[in-house]
Amino acid sequence: MRRLLFSVSASLLCLGLGPGCATSPAPRPEAAARTLPASTATGRGGGAATVDxxxxxxxxxxxxxxxxxxxxxxxxxxxxxxxxxxxxxxxxxxxxxxxxxxxxxxxxxxxxxxxxxxxxxxxxxxxxxxxxxxxxxxxxxxxxxxxxxxxxxxxxxxxxxxxxxxxxxxxxxxxxxxxxxxxxxxxxxxxxxxxxxxxxxxxxxxxxxxxxxxxxxxxxxxxxxxxxxxxxxxxxxxxxxxxxxxxxxxxxxxxxxxxxxxxxxxxxxxxxxxxxxxxxAIVRPPVTSTYRGYTLYGMGSPGSGGVTLALTLNLLEAHAPASLSRAEFLHRYLEASRLAFADRNAFLGDPAFVSAPEAGLLSREYAVRRGATLEGTRASTTAALPGNPFPHQGPARAVLPRVPEVARPAAEEQVPNKETTHITTSDAAGxxxxxxxxxxxxxxxxxxxxxxxxxxxxxxxxFDLPAAVDAPHPNAPAPGKRPRSSMSPVLVFKDGAPVLALGSPGGATIITTVGQTLVNHLDFGMPIEQALAAPRVSQRNSPDHRSQAEPAFIASPEAAALGELGHGFTDVGPMGALTAIRFHPDGTVTAAAEPTRRGGGSAMVVEPVK
Known part of the structure; x- marks a missing residue:
């Protein structure tokens, strides 16, 4: 949305149109010459990126x-x-x-x-x-x-x-x-x-x-x-x-x-x-994980993005992108995401109501055991079952619960392009x-x-609604409970210095959008503005075993190669509208917003450099 200029003329009146009002535009011959705001900006003194x-x-x-x-x-x-x-x-x-x-x-x-x-x-x-x-x-x-x-x-x-x-x-x-x-x-x-x-x-x-x-x-x-x-x-x-x-x-x-x-x-x-x-409003400790020498900080429960992203990357870390083709690496990424979502759906919910095994899910030992199947060269043809993170939970071990059938999954699972938004900012003080x-x-x-x-x-x-009104489920509704969320604001550091801040809208595809952008940037070496603009694919342990994808991804050589490995894709149109800030060793930052999805976004810095 949202790459138009301010309309600031105080002479435009509501003309009695009610609590909200709009006026029809006057002809603007010069409109075609207006410059749209940039979706990328590099400079000093801090920056910001939003959809508007x-x-x-x-x-x-x-x-x-x-x-x-x-x-x-x-x-x-x-x-x-x-x-x-x-x-x-x-x-x-x-x-x-x-x-x-x-x-x-x-x-x-x-x-x-x-x-x-x-x-x-x-x-x-x-x-x-x-x-x-x-x-x-x-x-x-x-x-x-x-x-x-x-x-x-x-x-x-x-x-x-x-x-x-x-x-x-x-x-x-x-x-x-x-x-x-x-x-x-x-x-x-x-x-x-x-x-x-x-x-x-x-x-x-x-x-x-x-x-x-x-x-x-x-x-x-x-x-x-x-x-x-x-x-x-x-x-x-x-x-x-x-x-x-x-x-x-x-x-x-x-x-x-x-x-x-x-x-x-x-x-x-x-x-x-x-x-x-x-x-x-509750201050909570961040979910902290590492990936190829980077430290990631995300949101804990009732957010599911921090844990699900960390588990996906933990599962993926054993596979070096340099030793695999792009399609082979994406195959492992999709299968890792499938496993992580099976665990997310089984265990995560509001921590005031659910004792989620976050320590076990974040355990390296659990990732090794859970990720053994990623060595396979074919896409899964059955839905992944949840693993058992409880033996890796440390002193807080518990019995693996039985997760009942869900009559209707949470709304964010059903509709891929939820109308959320993400804001990324930084300042001169760091x-x-x-x-x-x-x-x-x-x-x-x-x-x-x-x-x-x-x-x-x-x-x-x-909230998820189990088939039976009284069946237990980690994300079932209850008085005073916070529904599980996929919102995934993330900060990335290396050797104590900030590298990247990012997040996106998109319902449950938020997690995969942020995850794929991290893979694009950290593993494939894409500049951040390219990493967030690249075509997207999302595997969330779907019942039909197919991944949701954008048309541009489905048309890509990688999708064709993944198809040879048994992957199928469902066209869901655009996914997400990510914003990010990349921090450079020379003290400059690059603020980046979605260039086209949802009408494109806007990125600015306090002191631009050329």
Whole structure:
């Protein structure tokens, strides 16, 4: 999305079009001559990469005024809440991984959404079967307690140098002054138009007077979200979690704002004010692993990306890329990913509810035993079963659990291109942030909180629903539980010095997108901008044994060679929209964003070098 220029003319008025408004564009003969923002930039003083030029510009504005990488990441995220509202915002949550240069340590901040205290699992079943997905996703029952705002507040309080009120100012400006609708924003609205028409505040914000998406080139404004940000700037996080915004969230969840005449079945949720007041953003230790001399830091549970990536790379490390053809190495990569996902699906969940064997899964001895099958030269023709990491768990050994049949896997397993987003920032002092945030599916649960201008998440669809309502499962829903996530913000170091920060959207394909980019860069030696742009393939222990892939990968010589080894591919279109920062020995950095997927991104540095 999001490679258009700011629309900052204060003379463009809302003309009485409701809580959200847009104006049709005037003819612009010079439009064809405009220069699109770059997706790669190299320089000094820090940098930023996001999916949107306005968000990247906000991060640079903060960095140039003396703010640090954490301040810049929050500023960018708040702007994305305006310009990329179908992917992230204060109605959702996220995972932030940060390197604090002065202290020489990595921290992670979990602000994943939680299930309300009243969400008993039986509410998600009817007549002994899970509720239809289409009915659950657009309902109050799919909404987790939002974590983004408290995550931003805590990140700034603990690790930032600016106040929340300060870093929200760029987002307030964009929400008030508006931005130009591009093709991606228009398409995302079009995908949601039937849902939005059924909810009065959603239609008022995102649809024109004719009930259709605002056209490309229109100026879109969100005065409701500008007001919300101003309230938060004045009153802090308590306004959102205990004040008037909290009351509006609960009202929307429990009494969905259906439009007159809407025939959609929309089940109310069970969120209460107490759920919001009790929400916590949690500082957790990073998942730490090594690969070919590099040290990787990722997110632990309820994130699954850190452990799954580490296990995939542990399984792969015994195979030197220089001794194999590209196709032979990719074969082993795909088979390693298949095994890692079998373990991910069997063991990982919210650590407050599940004793996941993370130490065993990260054990080198376990990788040696688990990876013995990777010596084979043929693709697997049966789904991989989970291994047994518990003997490698150390003192915390346990019995291998039986994982029941899942009647419906988590939503992120079913839909490959989830509308999450990723922000990467760094500063002149050496601080680094990799931050992935989301509202889950494109457009969340479809409901805008009336008067406040933001969509609610549908994050609780990320729980797995076992076939039996009372069957145990590490990612089954429970009151107060955080659904397992594939978000995979990662920092890479070598000999104590930063090398790379990266992350991506894409549902469960986030893990494989980040993994393949690491392989492209660390193993195949691609420059980071090429590594993140290269065609993608994703193997997640799929029931049909095939890997999902982009058309360009399916058409590649590597895919043809993999086909000779028994691999099959399913075309799922574009996967992910990665952003990254590469750190060079001379002190410069290269910020890189997706060049084409989702309309392309934006990368900038404080002091460019040629």
């Amino acid at each position: 030029v306005r968000a990247t510009s906000a991060a640079l504005e903060v960095l140039r005024s003396g703010g640090n990488a954490v301040d810049a990441a929050v500023a960018a995220a708040s702007v994305l809440g305006v310009t990329d509202p179908y992917s992230c915002g204060i109605g959702g949550g996220g995972f932030l991984v940060a390197y604090l240069a002065r202290e020489g340590r990595v921290v992670t901040l979990d602000h994943r959404e939680t299930a309300p205290a009243g969400l008993e699992r039986a509410l998600l079943y009817e007549n002994g079967a899970p509720l239809p997905f289409g009915e659950l996703v657009t309902s109050g029952l799919s909404v987790g307690v939002p974590g983004s705002l408290l995550g931003w507040s805590e990140a700034l309080r603990r690790y930032g140098s600016r106040s929340l009120a300060e870093v929200l100012q760029p987002a307030i400006r964009v929400a008030e002054q508006g931005f130009e609708v591009d093709a991606t924003f228009h398409e995302q609205t079009r995908h949601n138009v039937e849902r939005f028409r059924d909810f009065t505040p959603s239609a008022a914000l995102f649809l024109g007077p004719d009930g259709r998406p605002w056209p490309v080139g229109a100026t879109f404004k969100n005065p409701g979200l500008a007001r919300t940000y101003r309230l938060v700037a004045e009153g802090g996080a308590p306004v959102f979690y205990r004040g008037e915004i909290a009351r509006a969230i609960v009202s929307t969840v429990t009494r969905p704002p259906l439009a007159p005449g809407a025939s959609r079945t929309v089940r109310p949720g069970v969120m209460r004010m107490e759920d919001l007041a009790r929400y916590e 601080n680094i942030v990799a931050y992935t945030c989301t509202i889950e599916g494109e457009g969340g649960n479809g409901m805008v909180v009336p008067g406040y201008g933001f969509l609610l998440n549908n994050e609780l669809t990320d």
